Amino acid sequence: MGHMRPSFVPHRLSRWAPWLPSALTLLALAAPLEALARGGGGEHYTRPSSDSGGDGDGLPLWLLYDLIMLVFRYPKVMLPLLAIAGVAYWFYKRNLHPDATTRRALDQREAAQRTQVGFRDVSGWVNALKLKDPAFELQPVLDKTRWLFLELQKTWFRRDMTPVRPFLSDATWQRFNVQLQLLSAQGVRDAITDVEVMDIQLIGLDQSQWFDSIHVRVQARMRDTDVPSSFTDAQATDAAKKAPSESFTEVWTFVRKPGAQTRLGADLFQGKCPNCGAPFAGGAANTCEYCGAVVNSGNYDWTLSEITQGVEHVRHHKTVDGLLAAREVDPALNLEILEDRASLLFWKWIDAQSHGDAKPLGKVAREDAVASLGSELEELRRKGRRRVFLECAVGAVDVRALQVDPSGYDVAHVEIRWSARMGVGPLDQRPPKLPTVPQRFVFSLMRKHGAQTNSANGMSTDRCPQCNATLTDSAATTCDFCGTQLGSGERDWVLASALPYEAWNVEHDERYQAAVLRKSVAVEDARSKGPADGADLVMDVQERQRLLYMMAAIAAADGEVSSSERKLLKLCSERWGVDWANVEMALGVGAQLFERLVPRGSPEAEVFLRKIVEMAMVDGRIDRKERRMLETAAAHLGVEEKLTSMLGER
Secondary structure: OOOOOOOOOOHHHHHHHHHHHHHHHHHHHHOOOOEEEEEOOEEEEEOOOOOOOOOOOOOOHHHHHHHHHHHHHOHHHHHHHHHHHHHHHHHHHHHHOOOHHHHHHHHHHHHHHHOOOOHHHHHHHHHHHHHHOOOOOHHHHHHHHHHHHHHHHHHHHHOOOHHHHHHEOHHHHHHHHHHHHHHHHHOEEEEEEEEEEEEEEEEEEEEOOOOEEEEEEEEEEEEEEEEEOOOOHHHHHHHHHOOOEEEEEEEEEEEEOOOOOOOOOOOHHHOEOOOOOOEOOOOOOOEOOOOOOEOOOOOOOOEEEEEEEHHHOOOOOOOOEOHHHHHHHOOOOOHHHHHHHHHHHHHHHHHHHHHOOOHHHHHOEOHHHHHHHHHHHHHHHHOOEEEEEEEEEEEEEEEEEEEOOOOOEEEEEEEEEEEEEEEEEEOOOOOOOOOEEEEEEEEEEEEEOOOOOOOOOOOOOOEOOOOOOEOOOOOOOEOOOOOOEOOOOOOOOEEEEEEEHHHHHHHOOHHHHHHHHHHHHHHHHHHOOOOOOOOOOOOOHHHHHHHHHHHHHHHHOOOOOOHHHHHHHHHHHHHHOOOHHHHHHHHHHHHHHOOOOOOOOOHHHHHHHHHHHHHHHHHOOOOHHHHHHHHHHHHHHOOHHHHHHHHHOO
């Protein structure tokens, strides 16, 4: 009986049955040890512990020897099995570390999931708008969005955004212009062709007493590549035609004041003022010469206030600590205008650094903030260095807290998530190869207590509070038209500081830090229910990247990275879903990857370590390898004594 063949073994495999279990075991062991997992709209990789308990990669020698012997003894079976294993491994690695094409496909799938809505939702949003504006119809709005999308691509390609300026909020306009300047500083231009809009759909509506905000999904494709800035339009088009056509999804957010009415045949798209219907010829002031209306304010028609990549789109409602108290003094205060102003200041801050001159910030920033940044830029200039910002983009702008101070100035803390290939390079040379690094800053804006929001200007947030003229880029700290002193915060929000998250967390009142923490926990709970329910939570992929790149920069700051440190960083990259190639690049760039590293032994270092502990605890436990990683990080940060208490608190 012991020699009987099991009934489930086919007859033609009977002579291979003695070694079949070993072959299957070898095949399984030859497969990758990592497993892919997805959850909450993102993805991460986990590595189960091996039987040997070692940290090394690859097969044990005895196993490799058995595998070779089986190939020699049973080549007709083993060679096909190994071929199958190789193909399976290739497909696995392709999904674990997908190439650019695969990643774009994954992003498209993620974007589709995040922007999917039902017909009933769309009908409800349209009906809600028609209650206030009976002439509102969805299709004309979608048609105008299609036209604006195509027109914006044309103006971007021609490197002159003036034709679309009336349709954009001031911050959106500033964003495009700074991005064009950054490209020019690199000596390149963006070449695009064969632009095609595949679908446009309303996917959301937010309503407040200040603004209605509609979110429109744009699914499109185009050919896109970078070419030297000296290329003519024809040369750039020819180069773009050789690039592959790529699909993408964006979410365009338009805002309009509640009560504004659709003017059929009499709006900006027909070349008319959306308020009085008179001919509108454009111009830098964006003001109707007949009625004085600011046409991109959102007070009369839909104004484009934000463009978000579909893969980053989330639907959420904010609660801001201190907002109600601030509105008791300034009833018109609203997050839409405040966040647009913060975004405007961000792009001016980037622009000043890329040009190595902080003086143009004088119109929108406090004198001490301009002086501080100016000193940093001057020090770099003396060393023959400059700050480099490539492919700079904003992911989110969110008001976190408002401090109301009846004795002086109110403060708005605005968190800005952004990314760029940035660093410090020689003044007269092309910038070095840099990875795209997520950044997390908090911009603190100040305004004199009692100052009122100018709701008449709406989303046109780059104006003199006295004469309402558009601010210029001159180095003067006064309005170039009426001479009013600017940058003091007497009438409008101005930049007081721009700090990395850890530095801001340490320097500001614990009450507001607690408010931010409560917000993060609430968002974390919402995000766990699905990709569309949460917002900018602490554990999102951009934050994981930021923390890991910072760890790499800290490890490389002393000029040497040990093999054990490299292994621990690789462990983090696998478990946190961050491409190891980018982490290696971060190791190569070192300390200059960030504006400044977390100082050893500082309160900022403690904040940073606590974030890493939170990351390691995301699965509810810390294993041996993770503990070694945390101990190494704590040693680099100079806060070893804090780690035990942090782990003991959990």
